[in-house]
Amino acid sequence: MFQSTHDDMGTPAPLRIGGLVSLTVDGREVTVPENSSVMRAAALAGVKVPKLCATDSLDAFGSCRVCLVEIEGRKGFPASCTTTVEDDMVVSTRSDRLDDLRRNVIELYVSDHPLDCVTCSANGDCELQDVAESLGVENSRYGLGGESHRGADKDTSNPYFTFDPSQCIVCYRCVRACDDIQGTFALTVDGRGFASKVTSGQLENFMESDCVSCGACVDHCPTEALMEKSVIEQGLPERSVTTTCAYCGVGCSFNAELKGDTVLRMTPDKNGQANEGHACIKGRFAFGYATHQDRITKPMIRDSIDDPWREVSWQEAFDYTATRLRAIQDKYGANSIGGITSSRCTNEETYLVQKMVRAAFGNNNVDTCARVCHSPTGYGLKTTLGESAGTQAFNSVAQADVVMVMGANPSDAHPVFASRLKHRLREGARLIVVDPRRIDLVNSPHIRADHHLALRPGSNVAFINAMAHVVVTEGLDNREFIDQRCENEAWLKWRDFISGEQNSPESTERITGIPASELRAAARLFAEAPNAAIYYGLGVSEHSQGSTTVMGIANLAMATGNLGREGVGVNPLRGQNNVQGSCDMGSFPHELPGYRHISDPAVRNLFENEWNVQLLPEPGLRIPNMFDASIGGHFKGLYVQGEDVAQSDPNTHHVEKAMRSLECLVVQDLFLNETARFAHVFLPGSSFLEKNGTFTNAERRISMVRKAIKPLAGMEDWEVTMALSEAMGYPMNYSHPAEIMDEIARLTPTFAGVSYAKLDRLGSIQWPCNDEAPEGTPTMHVDEFVRGKGYFAITGFVPTDERATRKYPLLMTTGRILSQYNVGAQTRRTANSEFYSEDVLEIHPFDAEERGICEGDWCGVASRAGETVLRAVITERVQPGVVYTTFHFPSSGANVITTDNSDWATNCPEYKVTAVQVTHVTEPSRWQKEYREFASRQEQLLDKARA
Amino acid sequence: MQEVDHLVKMANQIAENFSFHDDAVERITDHLRKFWAPSMREKLIDFKQGESDELKPALREAINRLENT
Ligand code: SF4
Ligand code: SF4
Ligand code: SF4
Numbered sequence A: 001m002f003q004s005t006h007d008d009m010g011t012p013a014p015l016r017i018g019g020l021v022s023l024t025v026d027g028r029e030v031t032v033p034e035n036s037s038v039m040r041a042a043a044l045a046g047v048k049v050p051k052l053c054a055t056d057s058l059d060a061f062g063s064c065r066v067c068l069v070e071i072e073g074r075k076g077f078p079a080s081c082t083t084t085v086e087d088d089m090v091v092s093t094r095s096d097r098l099d100d101l102r103r104n105v106i107e108l109y110v111s112d113h114p115l116d117c118v119t120c121s122a123n124g125d126c127e128l129q130d131v132a133e134s135l136g137v138e139n140s141r142y143g144l145g146g147e148s149h150r151g152a153d154k155d156t157s158n159p160y161f162t163f164d165p166s167q168c169i170v171c172y173r174c175v176r177a178c179d180d181i182q183g184t185f186a187l188t189v190d191g192r193g194f195a196s197k198v199t200s201g202q203l204e205n206f207m208e209s210d211c212v213s214c215g216a217c218v219d220h221c222p223t224e225a226l227m228e229k230s231v232i233e234q235g236l237p238e239r240s241v242t243t244t245c246a247y248c249g250v251g252c253s254f255n256a257e258l259k260g261d262t263v264l265r266m267t268p269d270k271n272g273q274a275n276e277g278h279a280c281i282k283g284r285f286a287f288g289y290a291t292h293q294d295r296i297t298k299p300m301i302r303d304s305i306d307d308p309w310r311e312v313s314w315q316e317a318f319d320y321t322a323t324r325l326r327a328i329q330d331k332y333g334a335n336s337i338g339g340i341t342s343s344r345c346t347n348e349e350t351y352l353v354q355k356m357v358r359a360a361f362g363n364n365n366v367d368t369c370a371r372v373c374h375s376p377t378g379y380g381l382k383t384t385l386g387e388s389a390g391t392q393a394f395n396s397v398a399q400a401d402v403v404m405v406m407g408a409n410p411s412d413a414h415p416v417f418a419s420r421l422k423h424r425l426r427e428g429a430r431l432i433v434v435d436p437r438r439i440d441l442v443n444s445p446h447i448r449a450d451h452h453l454a455l456r457p458g459s460n461v462a463f464i465n466a467m468a469h470v471v472v473t474e475g476l477d478n479r480e481f482i483d484q485r486c487e488n489e490a491w492l493k494w495r496d497f498i499s500g501e502q503n504s505p506e507s508t509e510r511i512t513g514i515p516a517s518e519l520r521a522a523a524r525l526f527a528e529a530p531n532a533a534i535y536y537g538l539g540v541s542e543h544s545q546g547s548t549t550v551m552g553i554a555n556l557a558m559a560t561g562n563l564g565r566e567g568v569g570v571n572p573l574r575g576q577n578n579v580q581g582s583c584d585m586g587s588f589p590h591e592l593p594g595y596r597h598i599s600d601p602a603v604r605n606l607f608e609n610e611w612n613v614q615l616l617p618e619p620g621l622r623i624p625n626m627f628d629a630s631i632g633g634h635f636k637g638l639y640v641q642g643e644d645v646a647q648s649d650p651n652t653h654h655v656e657k658a659m660r661s662l663e664c665l666v667v668q669d670l671f672l673n674e675t676a677r678f679a680h681v682f683l684p685g686s687s688f689l690e691k692n693g694t695f696t697n698a699e700r701r702i703s704m705v706r707k708a709i710k711p712l713a714g715m716e717d718w719e720v721t722m723a724l725s726e727a728m729g730y731p732m733n734y735s736h737p738a739e740i741m742d743e744i745a746r747l748t749p750t751f752a753g754v755s756y757a758k759l760d761r762l763g764s765i766q767w768p769c770n771d772e773a774p775e776g777t778p779t780m781h782v783d784e785f786v787r788g789k790g791y792f793a794i795t796g797f798v799p800t801d802e803r804a805t806r807k808y809p810l811l812m813t814t815g816r817i818l819s820q821y822n823v824g825a826q827t828r829r830t831a832n833s834e835f836y837s838e839d840v841l842e843i844h845p846f847d848a849e850e851r852g853i854c855e856g857d858w859c860g861v862a863s864r865a866g867e868t869v870l871r872a873v874i875t876e877r878v879q880p881g882v883v884y885t886t887f888h889f890p891s892s893g894a895n896v897i898t899t900d901n902s903d904w905a906t907n908c909p910e911y912k913v914t915a916v917q918v919t920h921v922t923e924p925s926r927w928q929k930e931y932r933e934f935a936s937r938q939e940q941l942l943d944k945a946r947a
Numbered sequence B: 001m002q003e004v005d006h007l008v009k010m011a012n013q014i015a016e017n018f019s020f021h022d023d024a025v026e027r028i029t030d031h032l033r034k035f036w037a038p039s040m041r042e043k044l045i046d047f048k049q050g051e052s053d054e055l056k057p058a059l060r061e062a063i064n065r066l067e068n069t
């Protein structure tokens, strides 16, 4: 059986490292940081002290009394996990007396524990068993007859793990993991002494409790009491591959643990720098989609979308695609085709797609799904700070004194970062939440936001300007920072602009709905903090002024001097796993890798020499432009890798029309997704478990994705793009993604020092990584901004066209839920759907009553773009006048309602503001009926191919 | 919405967002050059020639500059 490579030191490293302390453990001299525990010092000396309740990811608790030691000159037998080292201490960890005491304790545990080690699914992976064996305990002197938990019922309610009270030794590790690491406080210990037992919530089962299935308790349980169902059913894993989560932009590192070619569990990697051993339900448990029966593993083609699919060989699929795309170019011109890269794919894959479009297609019509999420971040941060990326590492939040979370919902969308943040908040950092909706963070166990500024959708710029107005007009600006670090002329202009009365909280109150006095208090709290940090999400970027808000955020950070060190910064929380990476890799039509404009002859030259082609100097079409051009009749061929535009992009009617107008749509994906229903070529994709590559998370951290199993369809995604490019007449010759990364490093200054060998050595690297920063850059803009001096951008408020009217009196905004991911193609194909099985419409009781809508009723939601029907959830989480939904299920048609309004600078759609009317209805909308018919017809056409 | 109507709407949005700057025309021109595909700019130029009053004045001026370079 495979053994975890991580040595458990028993207790965490001391927080503040001061001086060093030297001591002797079992005759071995060891020098450790002061405030270390004796247990940790022993571990560092190579001495393993028996333990049960201690583990190095949790503070010592001192409950099991197995770790007793003797210390010269001290009476008794102190617990080594709770005793701090002192100079010249002489510690003995083994003696007959100590072993007797330990045996006694273990026998007590065993007396209340089933003695079925051989048949237990944790056999070989149980700390109680290890300690008992090391002490030679086979039976209990206390007998097995007394009162015990042995007959207690197993809780199997959670789809992924079970809780067996009879195996529980009440070590509190699960409770502490849930409290200290996850921050959910779902578990308690009920009763006292021998009668004590672990319970989830008020004696509920796990599914009924507040548990969010992060798995931390399971990871920390030393016995089989909390255990993955997959392991119970299939036995312990035999091998492990360290890789990176393919869900959100936190980019957690995991060990994929396998038996043969079956992944049994994903355990969060303690050495992972993004997550430090923590995870959420998606990465930890929702990997079953990778082997779901819906996976398509054979290439397929068809002449028209009304024809049945035909399974063909890879080569036939490539030749067919190349012939059709070239024929389109011959007929409609070189610019009539393009490609879309995916933020779900690796850096190497997105790099190859944009290379193929520019070099083989011969145009710059390449874009990425980041267009519809964080393109305003790229524009806004590049303009103000000089680099299109977040400024900090995640662990920077541990130094923050005030945190402003704007338009982001970390507990649902970036759960592992949320746990870090909550930890800091419980330590006393203050919190400002800016969101139209009352997200969980506003009021969760042991956390209460100082200010929840529930602004009206569409008023972000007015809000951020008002914050800066208070800072500047109340003299809270950091003049020294501004003088040294920012462009003076731009600062003076901006100062005049922002001080204008139109930006005062009193003037903006009627736009934002935020009481001026509360906004002033929040601005003072932010500006007066030693370290204030801003974290934001799509609630900032997905607006008609998304880019302006991003610039406003950067302005506020500069004006208060909150950049260039730990604990501060501007931190975009990226939705999908590789949003940062797909942008870095030159996926935007106007930029080559490393955010360098295509019109720059020197940069173009570099790529032209390496790629041996001539590149066009003008930007290509962005995704919404491609759709418009398709409907306009001059864009006819599209290659889409790992992206489902038909579900994720706004104004579904418009997108569907664009898809139908294409003469050749090529989709590369795991499943026949919504877009693939309109496709002529389907190229099977490979899941993250089936390929090598890298992802770059929201903190610019490049992490390895390692192949755990063979690709189900026989090819990794980068190989597919390479073969298609060859069929198009532009061969590429890579034998491994490492060579693609070498090329990226050769051509991109911020990646110059990155290689797979270095990634293997360091675990991960935050770019820029080059000669000046050979091991990467956790904090950006330390001494100066990437652009030199920081630029204060003028951020005038321009209201969106999407306003509440008599016809559409409510504003709809959208978001995510913890258990589902994006379009749901992956998570809907796992047991995560037991937690959330349909998109619903949240509506305020006042608005519901006015419309005669009761909880659970069907509601018609109509906008100027379309109409759909969703079930009502009546809640005060949303304010009157605002409704909210998610977009994880295609049939709910959330994007049938969203419009083609977009950010002025980047065309990022305005998902977050749609004027709607809501009515009580009794049947699905017309679109929903048509969707069902179309989807079922397409399923039949697929079945024909598979038959 | 027709392709050209959408382009006009987007271009007007750009003009409005740059209207807070003294050098708005230059910024609009630069933005259209940097981020818009040539085919999109050409459509805008064609539209301007149709003498519509839907274009904001600074945008009209920016399109003139695009036309003349
Ligand atoms: S799975 Fe996570 S949230 Fe649920 S009880 Fe365990 S630690 Fe708490
Ligand atoms: S369930 Fe496991 S971790 Fe929790 S108290 Fe029992 S033995 Fe300890
Ligand atoms: S927080 Fe994000 S990266 Fe981490 S496990 Fe969850 S989904 Fe994966």
Ligand code: FES
Binding pocket: A050, A051, A052, A053, A054, A061, A062, A063, A064, A065, A066, A067, A068, A079, A080, A081, A082
């Ligand atoms: S390990 Fe020290 S008391 Fe449990």
